Amino acid sequence: MQKLFIIPALLAVSMPIYADGFIDDSSVSLTARNFYMNKNFYNNTVNQPSAVSWAQGFIFDAKSGYTAGKIQFGADMIATLGININSDNAGRGMYVVPSDDTRTWGDVALTAKAKVSQTELKVGALNIMNPVFITSPARLLPQLFQGISLSSKDIDNFELSAAYVNKVNHRDSTDWEKISLANTNWRFKQQATTDAVYFAGGYYKFSPQTKAHLFYLNVDNIYDQIEGGLENTYPLTENINLLSDVKYYRSRDIGDANGGNIDNDMYMANFGFQRGAHKLSLGTIINSGETAFPYLYNSEVGVFLDTWPNEFWNAKEHTYSIRYDYDAKAFIPGLRFMTRYTYANNIHTTNNQSLPGGNPYLLGGDDLHESELDFDLMYRVPEGKLKNLGFRIRHAISDNNMTSSAAIKPTRETRVNIDYTWKFK
Template sequence: MLKTPIARGVALATLGASLAIPSMAQAEFLKDSKASLEMRNFYFNADNRQSGLASEDSKSEEWAQGFILRYESGFTEGTVGFGLDAIGLLGVKLDSSPDRTGSGMLPVGSDGRTDDDMSAFGPTFKARISKSTLKVGTLIPKLPTVLPTDSRILPQTFRGAHINSGEIKNLTVDLGRLTENSLRSEAGYEDLTATNVSGGKATDKFDFASASYKWGDSGLTTSYNYGHLDENYKQHIVNLLHVLPISEGQSLKTDLRYARSTEDGNANVDNKAIGAMFTYSLSGHSFGLGYQDMSGDTAYPYITGTDAFLVNYVMIDPAFADADEKSWQARYDYNFAAMGIPGLTFMTRYVKGEDFGANGNGEEWERDTDIAYVIQGGPLKNLGIKWRNGSYRGETAAGADREIDQNRLIVSYTLPLL
């Protein structure tokens, strides 16, 4: 039996919800419940060199352990079904020091030291009518206008309300408001802020709306997405995704994206982002080519801590999304299942950006490589090991040279509990 505080929190929340539901309605609520414990062991090493900085400020090296306990109930019987989800988060420092912080895994105190641990518990109450579900509480939405990051030991979470509806065949509609944000390295919640926005304010209002339609068996999905971060920006995103089967084991994937972002309140935002990614797959091999174009007076805006919905949003550089920046990407993936080694995958990519900065002659590039293996059987089944390596070379907005080399080693395992 789990003894951690987050495990007890999930159990108490579930018990409380069960007591509040009439016994005749509890059957589906409990029968369809699911729970799991995900464990992430994360080692982060980065060498950050920038002209004008002392060498002792360049090192970032930390090691931490994350625990993510997820509970998802079924719904009570009746026209309106009620349920409860919950997430418990615990992050534990394994190794760090004031001269090696900066991994983004744990909170950093006023003395420059990372906290020994952090924990949080978030319940989510839900109601379902027909094919529509309302969730209120802790949320991890995944939409082009708001993509919570999940690239460290714990995921970013929000508080708010979210309606997801699938009443019309092939059409998915999402509506909602987010009011608070908890970063991946923080246990508490704060008002929302924006990245790449000057003159903006912290706010408790981010409204979003999304409609995604799958065009039958054509392999085509189109979507329109709207996001409004009060006193910061308004954003419209259109996405076209198409997969063309060519023959058995052979396909061409097209991903086209357009975003228009404008100011709200006294903020300064004016950005148009166009992106295209084409991926050809053949017998385990995937070859991708991408292009991204920023126009307007400012960089691409997005909620602080989230990932940006851009084809060139990669491992180290913040999205290759400076004002007027043009960037391209070449990517190669291989799934070793094609040669009889299921669970082993490889990815490498190169991104080059140019034509940005005060004089319009800024340049930057990034090279990333991922190797991952998930054990397929035996007592360690589903244990995952991933090594991520990245190198970045470029300039800051002030023109200073930057050189970054990173290595990340992640060992993960998910244990089903229900």
Template sequence: MKLTYGIILPLYILSMPVMANSFIDDSQGSLMSRNYYFDREYTDPQKIGRAKDWTQGFILNLKSGYTEGKVGLGLDLQALTAIKIIGDSDYIASGLIPTDKITRERADTASELGITGKIKFEDSELKIGTVMPFNPIISSSRSRLLPQTFRGTLFESKDIDNIELYAGYIDKVNHRDSTNYETMSITTSNGRFNAAQADNLSFLGSKYSPSKDTQYSLYYGIIDDLYAQAAFTFNNTYMLTENTRLLSDLRFWNSNEHGRALAGKIDNTLLTGNFGFNYNNHLLTLSTMQNFGDTAHPYLSGGEVQLFVEGWGVDFLNPKEKVYSIRYDYNFQDYVPGLRAAIRYIKGTNIDLPQLGGNNLKEDSKAFELQYNFQQSYLKGLSFRTRYMTSDNNFAKNTTFKPANETRINIDYTWKF
């Protein structure tokens, strides 16, 4: 099945009534200015280099309302622009801006336009075109200058009380440092799977919220001829006192090869648990991830998995890996409103990578984060965020994830209109 978006969208736009009050009156827009500095220095003895870039990005989102009638039609536009401030070919690409794979030359500027048609009936909505899914099966990555986008169709329904239904079909991806749609592929980090591509991805999902403090979700997806994946999540907040909460976040994935199994054998069950204790401005979170089965957890190239335990340059998803993490967050709202800080430590053991050094390998990551959202009315929408991370492992030198020290700095400003 191939979606002929080049035909559908122009016909869709021409079919809209010229005069539609709700279409105009309910429209909204935003423009985000994002300044992003990225510096990852690899620390292994081979001195393979450094990934370093400084860029400026602009993300314009224009969302229409819907035309009048039982079935409403709408249109969303997204314009993305990346501008190089500093980007030296002596450094490895950072993923912030398009880079020539051979010469390492950065593009001076790069822009793209996304168009999404939408159809609404009661509390159900269908989107066609540029989409940004965010669920346990496929997630649009926002971890660089510009977001990762996809080409496809998404369906969402909230017509049933306390239940949300989702479905999607995706056939192309536009990566964070690209302006072109490409075929999706599986992540092959650390030689986990064969390099292989998928013509399409489809998924079904649902969320059930029996109360405002509890939510369950269930998803199932097929990445054509690569793997099939089921995912279950559970979130709960329990109030001990007015100022004290217990937080629970449990997630489960089961993945196996699908169809022609172009990526090779896939056999993984991933269990994650995050347990938080929140008292006033303090939040302490203990987490674990357990990988079972013969292979690593599969996911699509250029993105991430929806995990609480995330290590930026390290994914902690190797075969048989056992992961433990502690994180502490503090909100300075009583002293400096808008200021937050976090510190964390992640340890992975029992890693099975015979081709990279053995079957009892280990890795770890330490990180610190400071974020400030300006509260003054004339600076509302301006935020500053800095992150510093160190990672280490005892893998062989040809590993994908190498020991490194990393700094990221973001300055974001969002105008809403």
């Protein structure tokens, strides 16, 4: 199957490229990223030493334009290289460098694409971002999926997409693997793998300020998921906006239910007040049903709460968050700051399905809680010779009252990355 996706990409690359747009509308860039991550398990210093990853990465991204004609063709390529500088205990939830002794790793991925009007077909390596399926960019190298995608903007105010995906190349790996279910803290029967993932859905813009979306995800023989949401920006004055983002996810096991019982309804709402460079947001997430919220292993979830050490997806968990953002463009263009505090309670673990020894109290039982305090400082040089040079430092302090057997432990986590992008075209 993998050869099936590579062949059309090679054909597209070898086709005549003198056609209008193929080169003129192309883009070529190289990003050098130095990434450091430290997880200090401060309540488990004896049994759980700190995990550290420090690595250098390179991401070469080349995208062609399209040939002329009613049916237009193009090709994309992404090549990655990671170099492990210094890492200890990297297998403990880091996903930055390979967990074995590999010092360098990387890959080359190709995508063939065709376009008719505003409808685009892609075959090969895919980069996807929607409420039910995300290609994670949150480490040294990007995650990639392999499959076929179709997107369209031909209908006014609609943005539609669908895809079939069967393999993943993780952020800390060079191998194309089967996609699997995340099974943190033994929530499900097993970390089940699947032969296929499908999704379809889209966005509808009622106005430039209001957007609705509806998506369906099918992880073959594990679970399916329906997501619906509404995002709105309401201007009170020229400088003040009220922001709202509400979503609902319904997840159930399907087919052979290889991951075990999956029964989760997740309701979330985030409301913000933005005045100039300042934004204050209040959010909540309510999990109901018999199980935790399911998601794909080593991936992310398309919700407003993108915390770092914690997940906040446990069974019956209730989460509350307050966040402040500041854009210092009036004083230091390119500088941004964010801080956020998140607290959650009502965590249930006794129904987790694959607890070692079948011990329902291994993680501490029910009515547990967790919290996280985050700081995020970003700066990107906006102009001059160092334009496209970026710095980012993130620090999180997380806590919970689960036992030491839990996979997610009280942690002080620091991430630092320095990026520089050369744009050749």
